[in-house]
Amino acid sequence: MQSISELMQVVDWSRAQFAMTAIYHWIFVPLTLGLGFIVAIMETFYYKTGDAFWKRTTKFWMRLFGINFAIGVATGIILEFEFGTNWSNYSYFVGDIFGAPLAIEGIMAFFLESTFIAVMFFGWNKVSKGFHLTATWLTAIGANLSALWILVANGWMQYPVGMQFNPETARNEMVSFFDVLFSPVAMNKFFHTVSSGYVLAAVFVVGVSAWFLLRRRENQMALRSIKIASVFGMASILLCVFTGDGSGVWVSRTQPMKLAAMEAHYDGSEGAPLVAVGILKPEAERTSNEDAFYFKIEIPKLLSIMSAHDVDAYVAGINDLVYGNPERGILSASEKMERGRVAIDELARYREAMENGDSETMQAIARKFDPQTDEGKEFLSEYFAYFGYGYLQSPEDIVPNVPLTFYAFRVMVGIGCLFILLFAVVLWTGYRKSLERTRWLQYVMLWAIPFAYIASMAGWVVAEVGRQPWTIQDLLPTVAAVSRIDATSVMVTFFIFALLFTALLIAEIKIMTKQISIGPKNE
Amino acid sequence: MQITYIFLQQYWWFIISLLGALLVFLLFVQGGQGMLREIGRSDVERNMLVNSLGRKWEFTFTTLVTFGGAFFASFPLFYSTSFGGAFYVWMLILLVFVIQAVAYEFRRKPDNFLGEKTYDAFLMVNGVAGPLLLGIAVGTFFTGANFAVDRINITAVGGHTAISQWTTPWRGLEAVADWRNVALGLSVLFLSRVLACQYFMNNIDDDTIFGRSRRRMGLYSVLFLVCFLPFLAALFLSDGVAADPSGVMYYEPYKYWHNLVQMPVVAVVMAAGVLAVLTGMITGYFRSSRKAIWWSGIGTVLTVLSLLLLAGWNGTAYYPSNADLQSSLTIYNSSSSEFTLQVMSIVSLLIPFVVAYIWYAWRSINRKRITRREIENDGEHQY
Secondary structure, three states, rough: OOOOHHHHHHHHHHHHHHHHHHHHHHHHHHHHHHHHHHHHHHHHHHHHHHHHHHHHHHHHHHHHHHHHHHHHHHHHHHHHHHHHOOOOHHHHHHHHHHHHHHHHHHHHHHHOOOHHHHHHHOOOOOOOOHHHHHHHHHHHHHHHHHHHHHHHHHHHHOOOOOEEEEEEOOOOOOOOHHHHHHHHHHHHHHHHHHHHHHHHHHHHHHHHHHHHHOOOOOOOOHHHHHHHHHHHHHHHHHHHHHHHHHHHHHHHHHHHHHHHHOOOOOOEEEOOEEEEEEEEHHHHHHHOOOEEEEEEEEEEOOOHHHHOOOOOOOEHHHHHHHHHEEHHHEEEEEHHHHOOOHHHHHHHHHHHHHOOOOOHHHHHHHOOOOOOOOHHHHHHOHHHHHHHHHOOOOOOHHHOHHHHHHHHHHHHHHHHHHHHHHHHHHHHHHHOOOOOOOHHHHHHHHHHHHHHHHHHHHHHHHHHOOOOOOOOOEEEEEHOOOOOHHHHHHHHHHHHHHHHHHHHHHHHHHHHHHHHHHOOEEE | OOOOOHHHHHHHHHHHHHHHHHHHHHHHHHHHHOOOOHHHOOOOHHHHEEEEEEHHHHHHHHHHHHHHHHHHHHOOHHHHHHHHOHHHHHHHHHOOOOOOOHHHHOOOOOOOOOOHHHHHHHHHHHHHHHHHHHHHHHHHHHHHHHHEEEEHHOOOOOOOOOOEEEEEOOOOHHHEEEHHHHHHHHHHHHHHHHHHHHHHHHHHHHHHHHHHHHHHHHHHHHHHHHHHHHHHHHHHHHHEEEEEOOOOOEEEHHHHHHHHHOOHHHHHHHHHHHHHHHHHHHHHHHOOOOOHHHHHHHHHHHHHHHHHHHHHOOEEEOOOOOHHHOOOEEOOOOOOOHHHHHHHHHOOOOHHHHHHHHHHHHHHHHOOOHHHHHOOOOOOOOO
């Protein structure tokens, strides 16, 4: 029997492994999501005008797309299978709901991508111009459809809907596919994530083009690429801001602890201010809003506006959520833990009755899990809703890593705001036809590229670190989701993949920079 | 016809079997990668092989991913039990596919950090280990694995809550101790090479490569038969795990043979498949037919499909547990809920459409065969 400390090691290494693979995967995916469309737009110009310039330009960016795509595929396969290898209980407990989007992703999206990417790269002299253009668009659409299904799955983990617990199978089962698919959290997440990918791709194209301008090479290609990318980027970042605002509202409703951690908001209040900039004190010293920061600059009421679109809205703090706040009707975590254990015990009693063939007890318990009965409604909302809390060891377990979530959120938003400014300046300078002469701006454009990656990664840190300890919000913490395996095995595979992915990342960066410096090829 | 839960479970086992069958056919990509140095003796020849395979590798990869996703969605208990249990085997399989995914695109790009030889080695490792490991893993669908499933574990607050447990420290690697798994692994490996040879004969317009591929195909056909026929014989002679209507598992002597006899349609499909594979081998070798890949390809799909149907249909446990008989997985005790299977079945109606566009795109790219001239001229996108 594994001890608790051994179990926690498995959980930590499995989390590390999943985080590592997800981070490596996400280095490549956003560029694929956006660059696919930018390339398709360029090829559309080629199709319409027949101008060889556009073909040459399209093929240049397409080459970079291909290099990036390959490594995105390589890092993606691991993630799918890691749900099984490292999180086997998770796979069983919610596989009935979570598996479907993954399968649909394979059937609908991956084949679209992989079929038409072959036409895109090898079909220039083999298929008609129209078919080739269609293939390019379908590749981009396929990539974005993949994102849709996996983000639906992720959205569902953050806000589980459209399902019902079945004590007979001891798992959650889907009852409404459309509730899962069109869950507001999933939709917001999808648009926010893909639009952030478009922004990253736009910054990439603008930055690489700026490099050509700085070198005084390929000026025409650079200028026209900047034009397309900056319009695309500006539209995307506005969508990103809009959906980000939506995310704020939904997080406050469905994951109040994530919001509190994002803001290092310890004591709930009405008309809560938002800390625009701040430096947090060490964990042991942070107990309230007053002693959480060494230094902070606040914007009055903004947190309330962000979370509820209401200047006076109440925003719960970390302390309210951990220790409870009866005035606001917030249960303490320890109360939720007790209720969660009641739900788990009922399940255990059901399983025992099943073993003993005690159908009377089984029926009595089944009624509690049945949302059609009054008894069921009460049990589900008062006890089963806190099922996952039953696995926790202490109330403080529900608090995620506050500094990481807090700073990551500020990095994401801060860089995002700077990008709005960047695109505006680039568009304006482009409109004035002075991009070629404005050297400082060319440097800014070039050096914006790494910031796009940092902002994009920070966004996922907020989303995923901020929801700890849950794999499925309130229902299954990581400690109950992990496979029964020894920590050494996970650790060994962690290092093998870390080493491999790092080598591949270095290879990709070297190949990419080399291909950029080679530039577009003449036919 | 009323669509019942049982029908949906059988339908999804059929889809899984079909995806598995298509995957084995598409492993010709791996087969070809494994023979890069046997058939390609110069850089140009190797590049011709790599570029011929390179236009197809993503189909194999995507089919593998979809196979995994569909298995997860339709039989989640298998996903959690096997992947979480046979940890080392699946991690090894993943590793050899990760290195494949970048190798094509990166191998001949300047400044590629690891060098062309390393990426070609990645392709070869994937080409040998991919089919071998997948074959061994699928062997356990018949020979069983060492696991126990108990759903009550999820209520063990404060302890380990995993409902599925592996009972050996080898984490799936113990499968090589059963010669039948190894025989199936080798069969898949050699078959992938037979198919690759036939694919090169079809897709590359070059006499030297054609001749070498034909001869190699002869060799690997013999090796395939030497491994596969004993496996098949052993399968029909061995016990299988069957489930009675109430779900209680028991050993049934000659279970797979009984399945073949009791499901004549499956038997016919298997016979047709085996015949077609043999026809491809014979016409390819003796008549130098370029069409051999079609015979053997279709034959492979039919044979693997029928084998997997034997594993899961007719009340058979498709994942027998050697550690705890009653934990064995059948399509009935391991499937998703009826509603999820319904939703997925509606989505599966897209499959013919997907196959159609793949076919169309495949044909449009393959219309022109690969030639030395094309590979020597650097104008097009190349691997």
